[in-house]
Amino acid sequence: MGDAVSPSLVEDDIHIWTWRLDSEFLSACGDWLTAEERDRCAELPEPHAQIRFAAGRSGLRFLLARYLGGEPSDVILKEDRFGKPCLGLDASLAFNLSHAGDIAAVALCRGGEVGIDIEVETAGHIELRGILSAEEKRQLHLLGLPLDRSVLLQIWVWKEAVLKASGLGLSVDPAKVVLTFERQGRRLVARNGTVPGFGSYELRSFVPVPGFVGAVAVTREGLRMLSFSLCREHLNEACRMWSDLGRSKAS
Numbered sequence: 404m405g406d407a408v409s410p411s412l413v414e415d416d417i418h419i420w421t422w423r424l425d426s427e428f429l430s431a432c433g434d435w436l437t438a439e440e441r442d443r444c445a446e447l448p449e450p451h452a453q454i455r456f457a458a459g460r461s462g463l464r465f466l467l468a469r470y471l472g473g474e475p476s477d478v479i480l481k482e483d484r485f486g487k488p489c490l491g492l493d494a495s496l497a498f499n500l501s502h503a504g505d506i507a508a509v510a511l512c513r514g515g516e517v518g519i520d521i522e523v524e525t526a527g528h529i530e531l532r533g534i535l536s537a538e539e540k541r542q543l544h545l546l547g548l549p550l551d552r553s554v555l556l557q558i559w560v561w562k563e564a565v566l567k568a569s570g571l572g573l574s575v576d577p578a579k580v581v582l583t584f585e586r587q588g589r590r591l592v593a594r595n596g597t598v599p600g601f602g603s604y605e606l607r608s609f610v611p612v613p614g615f616v617g618a619v620a621v622t623r624e625g626l627r628m629l630s631f632s633l634c635r636e637h638l639n640e641a642c643r644m645w646s647d648l649g650r651s652k653a654s
């Protein structure tokens with residue numbers, strides 16, 4: 404299936420890439436952001452937030468360029484009605500980005516919509532009370548599993564992945580998303596989630612890195628999920644390739 408620098412994504416797969424949002428990663432990236440992205444970055448109040456945004460967008464542009472061909476700075480991104488970034492030209496490649504702490508994750512697939520959410524396991528900033536619908540409360544009562552904060556955080560991540568796949572984001576109350584749960588031993592699993600009147604999504608859970616929880620929602624069923632880490636070496640290798648290509652075009 405290609406290699407880490409030129410991956411090939413077949414119709415039946417979802418690819419998940421994770422990387423660190425730090426200055427080391429950013430220093431291996433080229434000058435890939437658009438003027439608009441650079442302005443947005445400059446408006447962020449703290450240097451740390453600026454590094455996170457720039458390393459997130461640069462990693463995203465790098466990956467999209469590897470799947471589409473061409474250079475990261477040439478990728479044309481636009482935003483839909485609720486701000487979900489999508490491709491200006493190749494609409495068949497769907498992607499979504501999430502960041503939490505100093506980690507970013509991108510999910511990519513073909514021929515459907517995708518949403519991803521990651522959170523730090525200890526995330527204290529999320530208000531988890533009131534995220535369950537009446538139907539979910541009924542299901543959870545029947546399954547008889549304890550509903551502690553870590554289970555509620557996992558439910559949050561499933562719901563946000565569904566809302567991000569739909570593109571609605573948090574413009575819709577997460578309590579309006581209805582998940583279908585099942586019990587696997589002592590574990591709670593959600594197989595799909597529905598935004599009533601909008602769409603239904605298959606759900607997957609994954610661990611981006613230890614100490615984090617993650618979920619992906621997709622419109623297509625039965626896809627195989629493959630996970631990869633993006634590191635400086637991938638960037639260096641690809642940058643060398645771009646500069647060789649530039650030289651051969653010029654000669």
Ligand SMILES: CC(C)(COP(=O)(O)OP(=O)(O)OC[C@H]1O[C@@H](n2cnc3c(N)ncnc32)[C@H](O)[C@@H]1OP(=O)(O)O)[C@@H](O)C(=O)NCCC(=O)NCCS
Nearest residue numbers: 459484485486487488500501502520567570571572573574
């Ligand atoms: C999308 C949203 C849930 C992200 O929240 P968050 O806690 O920052 O979560 P994440 O880190 O998981 O996701 C951020 C990324 O999701 C993507 N994103 C932005 N809006 C999105 C949307 N509506 N749907 C899906 N993905 C979206 C972006 O790539 C963003 O990262 P970037 O800004 O660095 O490119 C939240 O910002 C939201 O609900 N936005 C839209 C709501 C709205 O009403 N917008 C008004 C019109 S623009």
